[in-house]
Amino acid sequence: xxxxxxxxxxxxxxxxxxxxxxxxxxxxxxxxxxxxxxxxxxxxxxxxxxxxxxxxxxxxxxxxxxxxxxxxxxxxxxxxxxxxxxxxxxxxxxxxxxxxxxxxxxxxxxxxxxxxxxxxxxxxxxxxxxxxxxxxxxxxxxxxxxxxxxxxxxxxxxxxxxxxxxxxxxxxxxxxxxxxxxxxxxxxxxxx
Numbered sequence: 001x002x003x004x005x006x007x008x009x010x011x012x013x014x015x016x017x018x019x020x021x022x023x024x025x026x027x028x029x030x031x032x033x034x035x036x037x038x039x040x041x042x043x044x045x046x047x048x049x050x051x052x053x054x055x056x057x058x059x060x061x062x063x064x065x066x067x068x069x070x071x072x073x074x075x076x077x078x079x080x081x082x083x084x085x086x087x088x089x090x091x092x093x094x095x096x097x098x099x100x101x102x103x104x105x106x107x108x109x110x111x112x113x114x115x116x117x118x119x120x121x122x123x124x125x126x127x128x129x130x131x132x133x134x135x136x137x138x139x140x141x142x143x144x145x146x147x148x149x150x151x152x153x154x155x156x157x158x159x160x161x162x163x164x165x166x167x168x169x170x171x172x173x174x175x176x177x178x179x180x181x182x183x184x185x186x187x188x189x190x191x192x
Contacts, residue, residue: 005181006134014052024187026126026172030114033171034104035065038097040167041158042088048166050088057086062097070101096157103155118173121147126191127174137176140165 004010008019027033039058043051051058061084063069078098082089104114121143131137140148144165151159159167169176175191177184 003180004183005178012049015049018052020183023170024172024175024177024183026187026190026192028115028119028192030108030116031065031067033115033118034067034100035059036171037156037159037167038062038065038100040163040170041096041100042090042093043166044093044158044160044163046088054087057084058088061087067101067104070098071105073098073101093158100156100158107154118147118171122173124192126172126188128188128191129174129176130179131176132179134178137178138165144168 004016004019008015008023010016027036039051039055042058059065061081078091078094081087081094082091107114107117127143129137140161145161147168148159148161148164151164165174168174172187172190175184175187177187
């Protein structure tokens, strides 16, 4: 019998739905990729379920994660966000999101598509891993280390190699559904 990846317990409907419909599905939209990188940065030091439970409130508080709007946030916006109990209230993570929005827009202004940049690390097609157990799945890889280093060199923050690898898994740059998971093959079939 195939069973879901063990990090997404059956008794948590939110986690199960995320696993079954979103995690590992290749994402090619530049803005959606940027949002997911920001959310993974907010997750640093926390469980992903915390982000899932707060994601809709965070989208609302952060103007739909529109980088054009976030890049213009000032101190009043930071204070507004810090006063919102429905989000992750970290001054450093909020400031990083603002800075990362500016960098995203700078890349776009220079003609560099954020999606093309990220997918370039995997030659445009997801890496198809075939892990049998959760123990086999790495927390980071040489590729996530390289991507993290380049993002940091560009000025991005909250994008260490572990965060970047979690981001790669979530956005389908790698397929890390276990081979025993019923989502492994359907996600594999979504690759371009």
